[in-house]
Amino acid sequence: xxxxxxxxxxxxxxxxxxxxxxxxxxxxxxxxxxxxxxxxxxxxxxxxxxxxxxxxxxxxxxxxxxxxxxxxxxxxxxxxxxxxxxxxxxxxxxxxxxxxxxxxx
Numbered sequence: 001x002x003x004x005x006x007x008x009x010x011x012x013x014x015x016x017x018x019x020x021x022x023x024x025x026x027x028x029x030x031x032x033x034x035x036x037x038x039x040x041x042x043x044x045x046x047x048x049x050x051x052x053x054x055x056x057x058x059x060x061x062x063x064x065x066x067x068x069x070x071x072x073x074x075x076x077x078x079x080x081x082x083x084x085x086x087x088x089x090x091x092x093x094x095x096x097x098x099x100x101x102x103x104x105x
Contacts, residue, residue: 008085009085010085026081062102
């Protein structure tokens with residue numbers, strides 16, 4: 001297993017304050033999806049980052065490889081929505097958790 005940093009970039013900087021009802025429903029589905037991954041032990045942590053310059057969401061994911069991490073992304077309801085979210089996936093060289101250490105190959 002390896003650690004990956006996920007960044008979810010919303011379609012506009014003021015998204016949290018201006019989301020439509022459809023966008024809000026998509027975000028609730030997104031939180032449900034990530035909460036399930038957290039319960040399964042696939043996600044270490046996730047949540048919104050209140051950066052005024054570039055607001056985004058962040059998550060730390062455990063996956064076998066980049067393809068596995070991409071499958072986590074592809075299952076996220078925001079990615080199949082029409083709302084134009086963008087996700088960045090960045091491999092971690094080492095992820096140290098209370099449960100163990102995970103190194104990139």
